[in-house]
Amino acid sequence: MTTTTEALTRADFQTDNDVRWCPGCGDYAILAQVQRVFPTLGIPRENFVVISGIGCSGRFPYYMNTYGFHTIHGRAPAFATGLKINRPELSVWMITGDGDSLSIGGNHLIHVLRRNVDLKILMFNNQIYGLTKGQYSPTSEVGKRTKSTPMGSLDHPFKPLSVVLGAEATFVARTIDREPKHMAEMLRRANDHKGTAFIEIYQNCNIFNDGAFGHLTDRKGKKETQLTLQHGEPLLFGKNQEKGIVFRNFAPEVVDVEEVGLDAIHVHDEQAPLAYHQTLAQFTAPELPTPIGVLRAVERPAYDEMLNAQIEAAVDRRGRGDLTKLFNSGDTWVVGER
Amino acid sequence: MTTTTEALTRADFQTDNDVRWCPGCGDYAILAQVQRVFPTLGIPRENFVVISGIGCSGRFPYYMNTYGFHTIHGRAPAFATGLKINRPELSVWMITGDGDSLSIGGNHLIHVLRRNVDLKILMFNNQIYGLTKGQYSPTSEVGKRTKSTPMGSLDHPFKPLSVVLGAEATFVARTIDREPKHMAEMLRRANDHKGTAFIEIYQNCNIFNDGAFGHLTDRKGKKETQLTLQHGEPLLFGKNQEKGIVFRNFAPEVVDVEEVGLDAIHVHDEQAPLAYHQTLAQFTAPELPTPIGVLRAVERPAYDEMLNAQIEAAVDRRGRGDLTKLFNSGDTWVVGER
Amino acid sequence: MTQIVGETLDPPAAQQGAGEERESVVIRFAGDSGDGMQLTGSLFTHTAALVGNDLATLPDFPAEIRAPAGTLAGVSGFQLQFGSTKIFTPGDAPDVLVAMNPAALKRNTDALERGATIVVNVDAFTERALSRVGYDVNPLEDDSLSAFQVLEVKLSSMTIDAVEHVGLGRSDAERCKNFFALGLVYWMYGRPLKHTLDWIAGKFAKTPEYVEANQAALKAGYHYGETAEIFAHTYRVPAAQIEPGLYRKVTGNEATVMGFVTASQLSGLNLFLGSYPITPASDILHGLSNYKEYGVRTFQAEDEIAAVSAAIGAAFGGSLGLTTTRGPGVSLKGEAIGLATMIELPLIIANIQRAGPSTGMPTKTEQADLLQAVYGRHGESPTPVVAPASPTECFHMAIEAARLAITYMTPVMFLSDGYIANGAEPWLVPDPEDLEPIEVEFHTEVEGFHPYMRDPETLARPWVRPGTPGLEHRIGGLEKEALSGDVSYDPHNHEHMIKTRAEKIARMANSIPDAEVFGEEEGELLLIGWGGTFGALRAATMQAQRRGMKVSHMHLRYLNPLPRNVGPTLKRFTHVVVAELNNGQLRRLMRDEFLVDIQGLNKIQGLPFKVSEIMARIDELLA
Amino acid sequence: MTQIVGETLDPPAAQQGAGEERESVVIRFAGDSGDGMQLTGSLFTHTAALVGNDLATLPDFPAEIRAPAGTLAGVSGFQLQFGSTKIFTPGDAPDVLVAMNPAALKRNTDALERGATIVVNVDAFTERALSRVGYDVNPLEDDSLSAFQVLEVKLSSMTIDAVEHVGLGRSDAERCKNFFALGLVYWMYGRPLKHTLDWIAGKFAKTPEYVEANQAALKAGYHYGETAEIFAHTYRVPAAQIEPGLYRKVTGNEATVMGFVTASQLSGLNLFLGSYPITPASDILHGLSNYKEYGVRTFQAEDEIAAVSAAIGAAFGGSLGLTTTRGPGVSLKGEAIGLATMIELPLIIANIQRAGPSTGMPTKTEQADLLQAVYGRHGESPTPVVAPASPTECFHMAIEAARLAITYMTPVMFLSDGYIANGAEPWLVPDPEDLEPIEVEFHTEVEGFHPYMRDPETLARPWVRPGTPGLEHRIGGLEKEALSGDVSYDPHNHEHMIKTRAEKIARMANSIPDAEVFGEEEGELLLIGWGGTFGALRAATMQAQRRGMKVSHMHLRYLNPLPRNVGPTLKRFTHVVVAELNNGQLRRLMRDEFLVDIQGLNKIQGLPFKVSEIMARIDELLA
Ligand SMILES: Cc1ncc(C[n+]2csc(CCOP(=O)(O)OP(=O)(O)O)c2C)c(N)n1
Numbered sequence A, B: 001m002t003t004t005t006e007a008l009t010r011a012d013f014q015t016d017n018d019v020r021w022c023p024g025c026g027d028y029a030i031l032a033q034v035q036r037v038f039p040t041l042g043i044p045r046e047n048f049v050v051i052s053g054i055g056c057s058g059r060f061p062y063y064m065n066t067y068g069f070h071t072i073h074g075r076a077p078a079f080a081t082g083l084k085i086n087r088p089e090l091s092v093w094m095i096t097g098d099g100d101s102l103s104i105g106g107n108h109l110i111h112v113l114r115r116n117v118d119l120k121i122l123m124f125n126n127q128i129y130g131l132t133k134g135q136y137s138p139t140s141e142v143g144k145r146t147k148s149t150p151m152g153s154l155d156h157p158f159k160p161l162s163v164v165l166g167a168e169a170t171f172v173a174r175t176i177d178r179e180p181k182h183m184a185e186m187l188r189r190a191n192d193h194k195g196t197a198f199i200e201i202y203q204n205c206n207i208f209n210d211g212a213f214g215h216l217t218d219r220k221g222k223k224e225t226q227l228t229l230q231h232g233e234p235l236l237f238g239k240n241q242e243k244g245i246v247f248r249n250f251a252p253e254v255v256d257v258e259e260v261g262l263d264a265i266h267v268h269d270e271q272a273p274l275a276y277h278q279t280l281a282q283f284t285a286p287e288l289p290t291p292i293g294v295l296r297a298v299e300r301p302a303y304d305e306m307l308n309a310q311i312e313a314a315v316d317r318r319g320r321g322d323l324t325k326l327f328n329s330g331d332t333w334v335v336g337e338r
Numbered sequence C, D: 001m002t003q004i005v006g007e008t009l010d011p012p013a014a015q016q017g018a019g020e021e022r023e024s025v026v027i028r029f030a031g032d033s034g035d036g037m038q039l040t041g042s043l044f045t046h047t048a049a050l051v052g053n054d055l056a057t058l059p060d061f062p063a064e065i066r067a068p069a070g071t072l073a074g075v076s077g078f079q080l081q082f083g084s085t086k087i088f089t090p091g092d093a094p095d096v097l098v099a100m101n102p103a104a105l106k107r108n109t110d111a112l113e114r115g116a117t118i119v120v121n122v123d124a125f126t127e128r129a130l131s132r133v134g135y136d137v138n139p140l141e142d143d144s145l146s147a148f149q150v151l152e153v154k155l156s157s158m159t160i161d162a163v164e165h166v167g168l169g170r171s172d173a174e175r176c177k178n179f180f181a182l183g184l185v186y187w188m189y190g191r192p193l194k195h196t197l198d199w200i201a202g203k204f205a206k207t208p209e210y211v212e213a214n215q216a217a218l219k220a221g222y223h224y225g226e227t228a229e230i231f232a233h234t235y236r237v238p239a240a241q242i243e244p245g246l247y248r249k250v251t252g253n254e255a256t257v258m259g260f261v262t263a264s265q266l267s268g269l270n271l272f273l274g275s276y277p278i279t280p281a282s283d284i285l286h287g288l289s290n291y292k293e294y295g296v297r298t299f300q301a302e303d304e305i306a307a308v309s310a311a312i313g314a315a316f317g318g319s320l321g322l323t324t325t326r327g328p329g330v331s332l333k334g335e336a337i338g339l340a341t342m343i344e345l346p347l348i349i350a351n352i353q354r355a356g357p358s359t360g361m362p363t364k365t366e367q368a369d370l371l372q373a374v375y376g377r378h379g380e381s382p383t384p385v386v387a388p389a390s391p392t393e394c395f396h397m398a399i400e401a402a403r404l405a406i407t408y409m410t411p412v413m414f415l416s417d418g419y420i421a422n423g424a425e426p427w428l429v430p431d432p433e434d435l436e437p438i439e440v441e442f443h444t445e446v447e448g449f450h451p452y453m454r455d456p457e458t459l460a461r462p463w464v465r466p467g468t469p470g471l472e473h474r475i476g477g478l479e480k481e482a483l484s485g486d487v488s489y490d491p492h493n494h495e496h497m498i499k500t501r502a503e504k505i506a507r508m509a510n511s512i513p514d515a516e517v518f519g520e521e522e523g524e525l526l527l528i529g530w531g532g533t534f535g536a537l538r539a540a541t542m543q544a545q546r547r548g549m550k551v552s553h554m555h556l557r558y559l560n561p562l563p564r565n566v567g568p569t570l571k572r573f574t575h576v577v578v579a580e581l582n583n584g585q586l587r588r589l590m591r592d593e594f595l596v597d598i599q600g601l602n603k604i605q606g607l608p609f610k611v612s613e614i615m616a617r618i619d620e621l622l623a
């Protein structure tokens, strides 16, 4: 029974449950990183709550020795909202998949983001429905052949970060299952953000969509394909950071840094107008590198804080309610003994 | 019984049903405009289908003498998708409200847009729940006092055009109930677009949210507040078109045209990168004028067309299916008389 | 505003004695949406209450927000019954109809019985207004109303005359005509004006000319009655024998709101409401959002699924989770309610029923969501159901719903209906001290803890708030291992858990009261009802009993599980009839459970029962 | 691939005569997910079919996609029963268990009865593998398996030896061990190898070394049986008396897919499926998406609500609208199904039930969504329900669901379950000419048209395709005026429409067949069942009848409305028992309807009935 946070280690967050993901699944790496980062956040273990929807990712809470809630498909943002409003002192982390969050749960996701409820959302994007055995998902590329699309899928995929930016999310980041250090940093950044923090984690489903992010994780090629974002730093990538991004009339262009000079390269700004972040969200391989890191981090009051402030204000203004006051208000009259 | 389109007039599209909106409601103006534009589109009356969700706007189909379907709250995009896939020759128009489309129906909306089903969506945005008597909606401004928010609403409102752009809508426009000519043009543009056309129509609810768009419809002030978009034309507004918009590092700025010169003013491009359209969607009064017109119009194959093409391709490849073929496939064996 | 029933408010002694005495009277005010009929009715109600009558009211709103003036769709009505005995319903048929225009007359004549009095605003019977609602001939001029006593009053023009001295514009002046009409009706029933005069003075304090005009109109109407001698009779309705105390007029929805706030106070839990607006449940959202100083958190969600899910999230956090809606919303919430059943957390789902199926007739009442409440989820997911019988009872049953949810760690369905939600009654304000606390014990003991260990009596599992050190555990919708709560696919464990969840709900019967039998414990006919049909059933039963018929009435507030005495009771009657505003839903549940050939008295018209309809069936069966 | 049962496939004559004759045999292959047990079982099945046996099969997949190798969670099983008489179920308990590793043994020993044969791959019983599944001692080395005949076979090493000459790597070689095991079992039951050898040749045509290795393993297994003399007996299961014709092995889901495609062809309507993936319904989506050349449009929607809504949109357009799901999906679709009831368009909702409530045990079977199917929507929204009784019957009942939906213009619920969805049977391929067309008439006549006019017999309203000139009209979820279909709030119209919609469904009883009574038309015990319990109930009934007991079996394919002969029939039996895999759902419906004290035989373990469980109840009642 640990109430202090001092002694917490990764082991404190592990459960006895057998981990039931497929061997080789990217989910393992994410679990490990979360278990490593949680003990460092200065939060008592009992104040963590992990809430998930349904999917392979949905099993996550069972493997975290915290309070956990494996809810129903797509609705985790709503459960988490109800919890956080009532228990603002808890650190609420939501785990979801690309299907859970963007297919059945798309609406709850965009609403929680616009409300900016103080939650941390980790979206495991494997571009497939894993748990139901491999149908295409809302993030699968057009033409994907799966059991439900033998002639190839037709739906233009969502770019998850584009969707969440459309909803004016206050914190938007992306990381990769195979980049543990980067992931740890993103988790910490999310934790520090007051409001809804959304992290898309590219996650390999080695059973139904193996190698979907191979171009980003391939040790040799990844410097060419990853664009690591750093606030205040120019948008550089390539083996020797020799390539940069500039924008002309909203259109990104890859340029040779030597040619244009470092000063010409666009400097990343987490607080820039949303359209800039939207541009980054639209970057698609192979034409452009894939941005990794915090795209956007801006401040806006959190819904749960504001609601609880209203409660306090009402108490201040009218005094704490009691039943006598409650019953005796309204239009009343007395009937006397006759 | 009209099967030709030649003789169609507004009256052909009117029904006997008593129109049951509140006197003065902005919905009347929209109805009138739709009834005026439909006969001009060269489509037989019986090929129009008007599908709605629930809300004051949801009554729209009852007043249109076409095929009409008043469905359930928020799901109209899905009904319309099912219809259009099966009956591509029909012209399917969807009517929805800000609550219907962005509250309960937000997910269906973004999915129909990413799929680019060939539908025309008219979203009546009155920034309020009309039919349920005046609760705040997902587009109401923060701090709105309504029956359900006596101390003011807390939720950061959606910018509908931002949300639909996040979903990579192919056609995005905005018009106003009080601008009938502009509205007619938008309706025609939507009709001509192949794919999902989304028009946000600012609509005054004179009962529960009167004057929400007063700054845009006020005869005197509107030149200062409306930014009328024209493809290939600079972003100008003001009484004498003396103000213009430029962008610096994704941030819009209002400039004096004379000062900077007309050439410096940003030229509107319906096919520009999405981030540009997203910038326009983010314009909020009073700092910036409100863009009116077609923000974005790009081409992408329509879902229904592609699906029906797959059907044809399958028939071409395998021949039209018949029952004998169906039954006799798979692993079979014959049991003989014994 | 508290007033005391006393001498100052009594009508002039002279008049008191005048008029014919009536046990009860039914009045309906009807006019255009803009005519202020709801207000007029409310003011009459309040005066009746102050005079000491018992009463019941029912507003009848138009379906449209603002239907065009003068149309049938725009007619707004308010009916009340007041009397010197216990009043159970707003009345079958009005004794007096006040009709402010032809539309109001047309919409309401069918509701009248021979001999009723109609007060019409004859000024409004213009040719245009008549044709607008499809009257080819003026009904005041043919004999179509010959069964009634029609009083043609120039309400508009007399009002304009009466307030002329105030100097309002003509149309503003005319808008006072509802007070003229009210004054007239006050005179008919010997009612004092004082309360209404005071109310006007308070309401329009900032615009003295309105105070003057409205007061003048009220008095003018009263005096017109006195002087014009157009009434054959005036009536007297003496005060009722009412339990002394402080009263407050409440609608069902208001009582529901107070009930849930009270439950939260009695349990010491914060109340959390997750809701998505839908008429007529929205008023509960509106009401609760005004009680922030009671720690009530309201959340207007993006849809019903989010609303119920947030309420479950709140319950997981240790708050009292509530979600309010109407039928279509319940249809959407089924999956999440099933989850609450599995994770065994308290949750209240309040369904203010209206006429279905689908969107149906959303402004009309019905009781057709009972089978959905009991069976409307996949899998074996037993759900308790309670239903208040009257507006004021919503208060008590809301508390009961919370008590059962908390005590048994389960979702509970609270079924109200449009009829009681909008209907109003006087409510004897309780003393908070008399209310029993709801016991809540959050588990904190680490030793021996298992998430699914159970209270031996109630079978409830412990409620643990996240944040409690050492009790970290995980819940979810997959089948749980008994005790540990771990995911389990064991066949016998599943059967055990299914049976345990069912048994837990069945055991609730131990902690709910027996159903009251009104009348003899055996006899020829047992009338069974539930929900808002109470008043009509009780009134009919009393009528039948007075006529010597062996009829008893059992009204059920607990529908799943049923109280223990229901089965034995119904076997003691020759006939058992379940009367409900649906196609026979409680009847089905009871036939299955008791194998008794229960008959149905069913009305599915979007309207409440009339006492006479029930009497007709009683007569038919016992004649 | 069509093969003909004939001489070439018969086992060597010498062996034919050998072995003890058995009427039927149950075999279960069990191993790790990667061991190819499903394939092994399927190949055995196919050979049994070719030899002329009747049979039934049931796969048993692990809940995890890829559980770690060697774990209990990762065990994959395939059970089949084949015989010389009609086979109704995959069998209660295996006569032979093939266990490829300790996990497979541990998971399956409970299922065995005394005397069963266990073939174990002794090579896999390493210390590490044993401890992984919690065996402290090697069960092969204590006496825990003494009730069984255990055959320890070095499956892995012998396979490696047998295929050595092919030159595969060791681990590739080892992976052929399922064929070694299959060969061994073939020898035990005197089965021919030819079909399997051919299958291997075809399957691995591109990699000849696999052909060689797998064929070698198969033969080696067979020869090992022949030479090793480890079997006390071999067995002979003669061919069954099977109706001659072309057969095809189908699972319930495959038959469902074909049924809906066939319904579309028979009606001339395009089939549209709106669906959201959910196991075990997804296979219907997968299956139908392969039939595009039949005009089948499949739409993987963003959720279940969109899926059903799109299907209704398709029906509005004149297509055959279908949506497929499992319980949680039905819980979400309730509101839209209610709309379909109101607008009276055909729609089929297929629910492949699994164990609930909530997420429940999603890989286990159950029949607990019946009450939801009948009552799971707000308001009075009667919904017909049909349920196939076996895998092959899914074909016919899918067509029936479509026929009822179209003929009566209504949503229809098709209730399958996980047991029949994944179970397989031989299907006598029908001649398309023998299938009755489904009549569809789109209304086009303008004269006298009203959207809600009705067929006097079926009460169905006309189906009009948008695009039909002159018939423009509007539909929706608000109550409809009879005939015109305009929005109506008229009280009597509402009651009329509620009753009409109910009557329409009730009249379906006119066009559905009487329920077949298997056995005498009266007697001591009537066993009633529905859905996938058919096989076990029928087998038990036959067993009881053979023992002279007066037991009959009535299996219901139409659950709402019930066939006309159900009521009269059950009154002719002393005992009536409804056997179902839930807590008594059909039983409730029937008790309500018939007021008969129907008893329940209920199993809620996520597993099908065993014949012996039913026999036990029969004995108990009739002893
Ligand atoms: C209401 C409901 N519909 C459908 C399902 C079936 N289902 C479970 S998970 C899932 C999709 C999972 O995809 P994703 O969110 O990408 O998670 P992953 O398994 O890939 O981690 C679906 C369709 C369900 N459990 N509940």
Ligand SMILES: Cc1ncc(C[n+]2csc(CCOP(=O)(O)OP(=O)(O)O)c2C)c(N)n1
Binding pocket: B054, B055, B056, B057, B058, B073, B096, B097, B098, B099, B100, B101, B124, B126, B128, B129, B130, B131, B132, B137, C276, C277, C278, C279, C304, C328, C329, C332
């Ligand atoms: C499932 C369901 N939930 C709630 C409602 C109640 N409802 C009807 S319309 C509406 C919102 C309408 O707002 P909007 O879409 O903005 O339309 P408006 O009336 O303003 O045109 C709501 C909450 C409903 N009809 N169905």
Ligand code: SF4
Binding pocket: A020, A021, A022, A024, A025, A026, A027, A056, A126, A130, A131, A204, A205, A206, A207, A208, D065, D066
């Ligand atoms: S199916 Fe894919 S996502 Fe799911 S556990 Fe296996 S590898 Fe991971």
Ligand code: SF4
Binding pocket: B020, B021, B022, B024, B025, B026, B027, B056, B126, B130, B131, B204, B205, B206, B207, B208, C065, C066
């Ligand atoms: S409530 Fe508002 S939106 Fe609805 S009809 Fe009236 S004015 Fe129009």
Ligand SMILES: [Mg+2]
Binding pocket: A055, A097, A098, A099, A124, A125, A126, A127, A128, A129, A130, A137
């Ligand atoms: Mg996924």
Ligand SMILES: [Mg+2]
Binding pocket: B055, B097, B098, B099, B124, B125, B126, B127, B128, B129, B130, B137
């Ligand atoms: Mg609105």
